Amino acid sequence: MIAFDFAYFRPNTLKEATEIYKQIALTGKTPVYYGGGTEIISMARTGSVKFDAVIDIKSIPECTTLCVESDRLIIGSAVTLTKIAESGCFPLLGETVSRIADHTIQGKITIGGNIAGTIIYREAALPLMITNSKVKIIRKNRLHDVPFFDVFDGDLHLQKGELIVQFLIDKNYLNLPYCHVKKTKLDKIDYPLLSMAAIKTNNGISAAVSGLGDKPFLLPGKILNETDIPETIRVDKTIAAIQNNIISDLIIASKEYRVFVLKNVLTQMFHNFKGA
C-alpha cells in the first residue's frame, strides 16, 4: 500500500500533459510524469518519494509510437521494454532491454522511465550512447530534438516539467554488428555486475558500460580502436583509463572482481567482432 494520497491524470496530448504539470506546480504541489510506474510505486510504497499527482503519459500518441520514419527509428518514451524487444526494430536495444529486471516487468517498464529513473544502472541507455542518438523533449512549451548527450551524461538532466517524448536513432545504426553482454552475480535476473553494449561501424568500435560506475559511461573509443597494438594491451589500457569512473566495492561485488569481469567481457567483445 502507498501511504499517502495523490491525484491521477491521464492526458491524451502533450499539451494537456505539460499544462496540467504547470497548473499543479503553480499551486505549490509536486507533480511527476508517470511512465511504467514501477519505480514510482516501489519508492512511494517505501516512503522514499512523495508527490501530489502523477501524470500518466501512456495515452499520448507521440510517447507510445514505435516506427521507422524516413531515415530514423522513433521510439516513444512510454514504449515498454517488451514492445521494443518483441518488435525486433533495433536488435542491440532489444537484447539489452530484455535483460532488464524480468520478462513480466519488462511489459511495464518504459524506456523513458528506465533512463530517467534513479537506479544507477539505466541499461536501456547503453545502445543510445553509442549510436549518436537524439532525444525529443518538451522544453519551454516547445518540442526540441537534441543530441542524447546534451541531456544525459549517465544521469538525465532535465528541468522541472520537461518531458522526454521520443528517442531518435539513425537507421544506419540499427543493423550493424553488435555485442551485448550482461553479467550478474548468481541469478540470471539481477542487477548487473556489468552490462556492456558495443557496436562496430566503419570508424571502429564504440562501447558503453553500466554497473562499474555510479552511472553508465562510454569506454574510451580511441584506445579500443588502436588497431596497431594487440587486443590484450588495448584491454589493459582501457581498464587503466577508466579507473576514476569505477566506484569502489558495491555490495554486489568488489571493485577488483568487477574489473576482472570487464577484462573477460572486452576480450570476448574483440573476439566477437573479428571479421565483422
Added chain:
Amino acid sequence: MLAFSEKSIVKLNVNGENVTVMINPSYTLLHVLREELGLTGTKPGCENGDCGACTVLVDGWPIKSCLMLAAEAIGHQIVTVEGLKNAPIQKSFVENWGFQCGYCTSGFLMVCHALKNIHPDANDFVIEQWLQSNLCRCTGYGEIKNAVKAVLENRI
C-alpha cells in the same frame, strides 16, 4: 483527459465483466482486486515486483499487479486467476505436479496462460525467460516447466 484526485467510482473490466468500484488514485491494482472486489486468487507477496505472486493479465499480457495503479487499468481488460475458468494450463498444473503449497500458483498460471496465447510455439529459451519472472519456494520449477510444455504441445 482522465483525471481524479480523490476516492471515486470507476469502471473496470475484470474477467470479462464491467464492474463499478470505489478507488483511491493511490490504490494498486493488487489492492483493488483483493480488497475491493474480493478476488483473492491474486496473491500479495513481496509487493516489490520480485516474486510474481500478484501476476494478472492486462490486455492479454502478464503484469505484476503490485506495480500497477488501479487507475491505470481503466480502459483495459484484466483477467485474474478466477477468470481462467478451467483453462488447459490449470489441468496441466494438476497433472504435472506443478504446485505444492499453491501460494505462487495463480501467478504462474497467468504467466503460462499468456505464454500459450502469445507464443504458442515457444522454445525452451522463451519458456524459461517467461517463467523467470516468478518465484516458487516449494517445487523445483521442473514440474511447472513440464506443465507449460504439455499445454504448448497440446497434450492436455
